[in-house]
Amino acid sequence: MTILIKLFMAFFKIGAFSFGGGYAMLPLMKETVIDIHNWLTNAKFIDVLAIAEMTPGPVSINMATFLGYRVSGLLGSMVATFAVILPSFVVISIIFHFVNKFKDSPYTDYFFKGIRPIVLGLIASAAVSVAVDAYIDVKSVIISIFIFYLVTFKKFNPILAIVLAGLIGVILY
Amino acid sequence: MLFDMFKTFFKVGAFTIGGGYAMIPIIQKELVDKKKWVKEDEFIDAIAIAQGSPGAIAINISIYLGYRLKGLKGALVSCLGTALPSFLIILLVATVFFQFRDNPIIEQMFLGIRPAVVALIASAVYKLIKTSQLTNIRLLLAVVTTLIIIFTDISPIYLILIGGIFAILYYGKRDERRE
Numbered sequence: 066m067t068i069l070i071k072l073f074m075a076f077f078k079i080g081a082f083s084f085g086g087g088y089a090m091l092p093l094m095k096e097t098v099i100d101i102h103n104w105l106t107n108a109k110f111i112d113v114l115a116i117a118e119m120t121p122g123p124v125s126i127n128m129a130t131f132l133g134y135r136v137s138g139l140l141g142s143m144v145a146t147f148a149v150i151l152p153s154f155v156v157i158s159i160i161f162h163f164v165n166k167f168k169d170s171p172y173t174d175y176f177f178k179g180i181r182p183i184v185l186g187l188i189a190s191a192a193v194s195v196a197v198d199a200y201i202d203v204k205s206v207i208i209s210i211f212i213f214y215l216v217t218f219k220k221f222n223p224i225l226a227i228v229l230a231g232l233i234g235v236i237l238y
Numbered sequence: 239m240l241f242d243m244f245k246t247f248f249k250v251g252a253f254t255i256g257g258g259y260a261m262i263p264i265i266q267k268e269l270v271d272k273k274k275w276v277k278e279d280e281f282i283d284a285i286a287i288a289q290g291s292p293g294a295i296a297i298n299i300s301i302y303l304g305y306r307l308k309g310l311k312g313a314l315v316s317c318l319g320t321a322l323p324s325f326l327i328i329l330l331v332a333t334v335f336f337q338f339r340d341n342p343i344i345e346q347m348f349l350g351i352r353p354a355v356v357a358l359i360a361s362a363v364y365k366l367i368k369t370s371q372l373t374n375i376r377l378l379l380a381v382v383t384t385l386i387i388i389f390t391d392i393s394p395i396y397l398i399l400i401g402g403i404f405a406i407l408y409y410g411k412r413d414e415r416r417e
Contacts, residue, residue, distance in 0.1 A: 080293050116331055119348060121255050122324025123294030130328040139329070146325055153293030154317060157301040158310075160287055171413070172406050177283050179405020180398050182376040184286045185366055186383025187394050191259035192359035193384070199352035209353035209360075216263065217361040223263040224253045226354055234350020235343055 068137050073148045075102060076129050081152035083125060090125050104136050125149055204237050240308060240315050246273065247300045247319030252327075254296050254320075260355045261296045263362040265303075275307055278369045290395050296320055 075097045083090025091114075098104045105113065117127035126146060133145025167173045200206050212230055215221035246268050254261035262285065269275045276284070284306070288298035297320055304316030372380070383397055 083292055117328075119255075119344060120324070120327050120331060121252050122321070122327065123251075123254060123296045125294045126297065126321050126324040127328050130325050131332050134329060134332045142325070142329060142332075146321065150293065150297055150317065150321060153291060153297050154301055154313070156291045156293070157287070157298055158305070158313070160291065161302060161305040161313075164287075172410070175406045175409040176402040177279075177286070178409070179401045179403070180286045181279070181282050181370065182372065182379040183383045183394075183397050183401035184282050184289065185363060185370075185372075185380040187289060187387060187397070188259060188262060188285070188359060188366070189363045189380065189384040190387035192356050192363065193388055195259075195352065195359065196356045199356050201349070205349065205353040208350055209357045212354040212357035213361050216358060217364055223267050223358050223361075224249065226358060227253055227255060227351055230350040230354030231347035232350070234348065235346045238346040238349045 069141065069144050071102065072133055072136055072141055072145045076133070076145045076148035077151060079125065079129075080149040094125075094128060098132060104132060208233055208237075240311060242273075243304065243307060243312060244315045244319040247304075247316045248323060250296065250300065251320040252323035255351060255355065259295070259359050261299070263358040265299060266362050266365065269303065276303060278366065280306065282366065282370070286398055290398050 079090055079094050079097060082093055095110060099107055099110055113128065113131050114124075117124045117131060120127055126149060129145040129149040130142045133142035135141075137144070164173065196209075200209070208230060212221075212226050215229075216223055216226050249268065250261050250264050253264055266281065270278055270281050281303075284299050284302045285295075287302050288295045291298050297317060300316040300320040301313045304313035306312075308315070367377070367380075379401070383401075386392055386397065387394060
């Protein structure tokens, strides 16, 4: 029982203090999992991270499920996953009600008008940061251009595009 | 509707590969283009809120849009839909396929998928710029934001807040002048 409480507390904290999504929570997760609780060694942590990155879904959820399972089986994985999501749920609930309450205020409208270009910039920067790892040679750049063309101008479904790109990867490499 | 939402977000969760922003084009296609559940502007607002809140961006977006569409029930269903594929796949990996990391075919697949993720995100940005008909100044703001994020360590949350507060002051002043 105590181990489940520890898991809950650890992943609640990780969920609550990881702003900015995915990779922002890594330092905190590393400290909690390796230094505080000794649930994994550093090398094993890197292995688990690689798996969390390779499997679909948010990295933080993947890490929580995996570590929860290793520490305390199926129940552990459920507790850790629930705990890492809970802070998001609470915070988003509060924001939603707040936005809803003030949605007719012109200031809410102004605020969102002001942040839209910023958000576009953020998304564009995400593309750049993935590109740094993804563009390893000419082939990868060509794959990228090809997929961009299909999805943007041919209305190709993004999910099919990912599957197709995986196949192309196996064929080309 | 709830089951439809669950299915849609399950797809989103299952194909979010390569970091939070990979799901943006998928949500855009499923919720904005196909089902027309949310407008492009609302979608951008949801991204801002998801980015400014703690936790995984995909989860945050699904909770927020879930609320928008069907209240608390919608939020719970969307959140579950997004998290479930991860949970199931990871359990499978943890119990059966721990070795799969060393499989060369998986590695090759990822060499193809990573550049595709770049393309998907770029395509989402392209579509958002086209549909939101940004003025030159706003487009410039977007470009400056991109550069700031790439070249400095300033947190995106601050940029979002600065953008929002600046807009309130600017448009508020404009209103005063009109009155």
